[in-house]
Every structure is written in C-alpha cells, then in structure tokens.
Amino acid sequence: MTVTTTPWRLHAQQLADDITTDGVLRSPQWRAALEAVPRHVFVPRFYTQQPDGRWRETCTESPGWLDEVYRNQPLITALATTARGNQVTVSSSTKPGLMIRMLEALDIDDSHRVLEIGTGTGYNAGLLSQRLGDEQVYSVDIAADLVDAARTRLHELGLRPTLAVAHGGDGLAGHAPFDRIIATCSVPAIPWAWAEQVREGGLVLADLKRSVHAGNLVLLARHADRLEGRFLPRWAGFMAIRDTDTAPPDQRINLTPEDGDQSTTALPPHPWESLIPWMLAQAHLPPQLKFGYRGAAGTGGHQWAVFTASDGSWCAVSMESHDGRRDVRQLGPTRIWDEFEKAHHHWLALGQPGWERFGATVTADGTHRLWLDQPNSAHCWTLTTASTHAA
Ligand SMILES: C[S@@+](CC[C@H](N)C(=O)[O-])C[C@H]1O[C@@H](n2cnc3c(N)ncnc32)[C@H](O)[C@@H]1O
The missing domain is CATH 3.40.50.150 (Vaccinia Virus protein VP39)
Incomplete structure (x- = not known):
C-alpha cells in the first residue's frame, strides 16, 4: 500500500x-x-x-x-x-x-x-x-x-x-x-x-x-x-476496559421474568434512553450492572430488557407497552428498577439538568462523588465502590 x-x-x-x-x-x-x-x-x-x-x-x-x-x-x-x-x-x-x-x-x-x-x-x-x-x-x-x-x-x-x-x-x-x-x-x-x-x-x-x-x-x-x-456536555461511549487480552466471558442471563415481583412503569426500558438518571441511580446499585434481552420461551424475539447485578438481583422490563405502561419484574436484594425510577424522579425534580451541570470528585480511597453545579453542592451522589479494573 x-x-x-x-x-x-x-x-x-x-x-x-x-x-x-x-x-x-x-x-x-x-x-x-x-x-x-x-x-x-x-x-x-x-x-x-x-x-x-x-x-x-x-x-x-x-x-x-x-x-x-x-x-x-x-x-x-x-x-x-x-x-x-x-x-x-x-x-x-x-x-x-x-x-x-x-x-x-x-x-x-x-x-x-x-x-x-x-x-x-x-x-x-x-x-x-x-x-x-x-x-x-x-x-x-x-x-x-x-x-x-x-x-x-x-x-x-x-x-x-x-x-x-x-x-x-x-x-x-x-x-x-x-x-x-x-x-x-x-x-x-x-x-x-x-x-x-x-x-x-x-x-x-x-x-x-x-x-x-x-x-x-x-x-x-x-x-x-x-x-x-x-x-463534557455531549455524551459519548467507548468500549469498556478489559482485564485480559482475550474475549470477555459470555453473558449469561439465567432468570425467569415470570418469577419476579410485578409492577409497571412509564419509563423506557433502555439505559441509553435515560442516560443521566441511569448514572445517578448507580449511587444505589451494585457496580457494573449487565444489560441484555430475553425472549419469550421458544421465540427468537426480544420480549424483555433485562438488567442483572453482581448481588444476584435482576429486573426485566417488557419491550411492549400498553397505554404507555410496561410490565416490570424484579427479584433480589436490590430493587434495580425502583432505584432507577427514584433517580429519574429526582432528576426531573432538579429540572432535568444536562451533562454540563454535573461534575465528579475522585479521592485516593477510591470514593467517586458526583455533584450538581459545584463540588460543595447539596445535590451529590456517592457511587458505590467499584474496582478500577474491569468486572
Ligand atoms: C476504542 S479502542 C481505542 C482506539 C484507539 N485510541 C485508536 O486510535 O485506534 C479501545 C482500546 O482499549 C483497549 N483496552 C481495553 N482494555 C484495556 C486495558 N485494560 N488497558 C489498555 N487498553 C485496553 C482495547 O484493546 C482497545 O484497543
């Protein structure tokens, strides 16, 4: 060449x-x-x-x-x-x-x-x-x-x-x-x-x-x-850091949505449809939630959007909505979808601030504190401790 x-x-x-x-x-x-x-x-x-x-x-x-x-x-x-x-x-x-x-x-x-x-x-x-x-x-x-x-x-x-x-x-x-x-x-x-x-x-x-x-x-x-x-004011996404020079392990979603506790939601199922609330929700969620889909038994289609956490908790949100609401199923010690809904309500109450209003402070003990407008803001979120390496 x-x-x-x-x-x-x-x-x-x-x-x-x-x-x-x-x-x-x-x-x-x-x-x-x-x-x-x-x-x-x-x-x-x-x-x-x-x-x-x-x-x-x-x-x-x-x-x-x-x-x-x-x-x-x-x-x-x-x-x-x-x-x-x-x-x-x-x-x-x-x-x-x-x-x-x-x-x-x-x-x-x-x-x-x-x-x-x-x-x-x-x-x-x-x-x-x-x-x-x-x-x-x-x-x-x-x-x-x-x-x-x-x-x-x-x-x-x-x-x-x-x-x-x-x-x-x-x-x-x-x-x-x-x-x-x-x-x-x-x-x-x-x-x-x-x-x-x-x-x-x-x-x-x-x-x-x-x-x-x-x-x-x-x-x-x-x-x-x-x-x-x-x-930065505009969102961007990179591929995640990995710990080894090999393919990441296959994602296994072993759950039966029908087993979970039932509720409904008006919020969209995908994390990329609510970026900032999903970030704020991390203060109350185990680090490195996994996201995927699960089909109805025997079909290839995506029936549920599914989040799984390292503590065994999971939630599934129906891909179909009826009258603007979707079925939700949750199980385990962390109510993943409830935490997301709370973070979403909080963000709405704050007037839906954009990325440019959020900042972060990181200290040597690994604490990551997110804040609104200034570091000493009354509105802050401490992220749960996560390894600085991959999951
Ligand atoms: C989006 S690509 C980088 C693009 C690159 N800067 C370019 O100009 O082509 C992300 C890179 O991060 C690397 N990566 C993943 N985990 C890593 C790690 N633990 N340490 C260093 N690099 C890593 C991947 O192998 C991949 O090449």
Whole structure:
C-alpha cells in the first residue's frame, strides 16, 4: 500500500472540514495533524455488523474502503471469539470527531507529555505524535497484537511514540509524570494510579461508566488531594476496559421474568434512553450492572430488557407497552428498577439538568462523588465502590 500516490490527502482534508463544520475542530494544530496522518494506514480492515448479526470485513481491496475510512465514523477493527463462539468487538478506531473533541477539551500545548490508555489502531497516538513529537507521547494497550500492529504502522510513517503492552488501569509509572492522560476505553472507576501519574494542575479525560451507558466523558484536574472536574456536555461511549487480552466471558442471563415481583412503569426500558438518571441511580446499585434481552420461551424475539447485578438481583422490563405502561419484574436484594425510577424522579425534580451541570470528585480511597453545579453542592451522589479494573 502506498500512502503517497493515493488521494488520501484530499480525503483527510475533507474529514478535517467535516469536523470543523460540526464545530468540534478549532485549533490549527489539530487540523494540521488530521491532514498529515493517514487514517487508512491504521485501518487496513474494518468490520460491519450485518442484520443477521454476522460481521462483514471490508479491507484495502474492497470497493469503497478508502472512502469509508475517511468518513467521520467509528470503525470496528478487531473481533474476538467467546467460549460459546460469539464474535465480540475488542478494538476500534474511534470516530475522528470524538477523538478531536477530546483532544481539544484536553487543552494540550506543544510542551505536554501525554499518556493514552487504549492504543487500538495507533491512529490517535499518530495524531498526538504528529503534533507533539515522539518523545512526548506514550500509549498502552492490553492487547499485544494491537500494540505490535500500531507500532509497525507508526514506524511506516516515521512516528515513534513509546508504546507498551500494559493494563491501562495501572498507567505507565516508569514514564510519569504526565501533563495529560486520555483514556479511549471506558472505566467503571478512575484509577488512582492515573492521579499519581499526572502532575498537579494536569488533566485526565476518561469515559467514566459505572455500568452500561451509565456515565460519560469526564475531564478531571489534578489537585493535591483529589481529581475534580466536569462531565463534557455531549455524551459519548467507548468500549469498556478489559482485564485480559482475550474475549470477555459470555453473558449469561439465567432468570425467569415470570418469577419476579410485578409492577409497571412509564419509563423506557433502555439505559441509553435515560442516560443521566441511569448514572445517578448507580449511587444505589451494585457496580457494573449487565444489560441484555430475553425472549419469550421458544421465540427468537426480544420480549424483555433485562438488567442483572453482581448481588444476584435482576429486573426485566417488557419491550411492549400498553397505554404507555410496561410490565416490570424484579427479584433480589436490590430493587434495580425502583432505584432507577427514584433517580429519574429526582432528576426531573432538579429540572432535568444536562451533562454540563454535573461534575465528579475522585479521592485516593477510591470514593467517586458526583455533584450538581459545584463540588460543595447539596445535590451529590456517592457511587458505590467499584474496582478500577474491569468486572
Ligand atoms: C476504542 S479502542 C481505542 C482506539 C484507539 N485510541 C485508536 O486510535 O485506534 C479501545 C482500546 O482499549 C483497549 N483496552 C481495553 N482494555 C484495556 C486495558 N485494560 N488497558 C489498555 N487498553 C485496553 C482495547 O484493546 C482497545 O484497543
């Protein structure tokens, strides 16, 4: 593959234009990096899920590959097969507009040393190295094959940031302190190791998601005794951090909705339909709830949206509504749906505040306190303790 004779520069300029038009790309330095780093070198193949659930590969030889690579869209770049033969996504090239939104939010200047958690394809490490120089960029991924491939691509372009195979939850202590840490996988809790490895006044930007969809990007400044800052105004979702370089275990939902205690709800069943209330509800829920569907016996269809918790609690919400209400079934020590409803009522009573009004304070003992408007607000939520590593 040659990167000098293809029309990729025109594509890259168009991509930069698109991200500028969206109001996301503002600084000339990031524009220059976007125009200089060929995304196609980092995404020689990607996968698209078909209606039947199977994944279709598009590679350099496929028609339309180059056009797709330069669209402002995320692309799934690595799949793994679970013990039960299911294919799951384990890496991707983040939507460039989201990457730039994060880089802009980090207020990076030319002197900064930056650690990225989640090397993936290496594209973002490429943008960082192009802007800051090799000496100031560090990136880690749990997957050795991804790091190897990223290193080869970066070298092909003459870029040599420090890459390492490591659990990003531990940071990269040997190269600390950093001015900025950017995580491109979501974490159930901000690892205190990141606070220890970012200088005072430095910034950490990560997707804090206690469980599926329950959280958002948060930009935290390092103070002497804490990390503190606000959620970004627009929601974004990254793939979750994992503890091993293997496919995650298959999700098993062993429950019979008919066994649960019955009630009804007017609220929608999916967590992504009520993002902020789901995050606030986490203060009263076991960490890392799992979400899935369950069909009626003998049918392939989704009859119930189902949440399960590590303490054995579960709730199921009917996908069908009658007169605006859905059936709910719950069982176990935590009434998951009741907690969500309470959080939703509270959020309504507060006037449905958006992400920009919420912030977080993280301390060395692992406490994560969410607050409305200011850190000393009367409206605050302490998240239940979660491991900073994956479930
Ligand atoms: C969305 S992708 C990263 C995209 C990447 N920044 C890019 O430019 O292509 C998320 C990455 O996080 C990595 N990841 C997951 N768990 C990790 C962990 N514990 N430590 C480091 N990286 C991890 C995945 O292997 C995956 O490559």
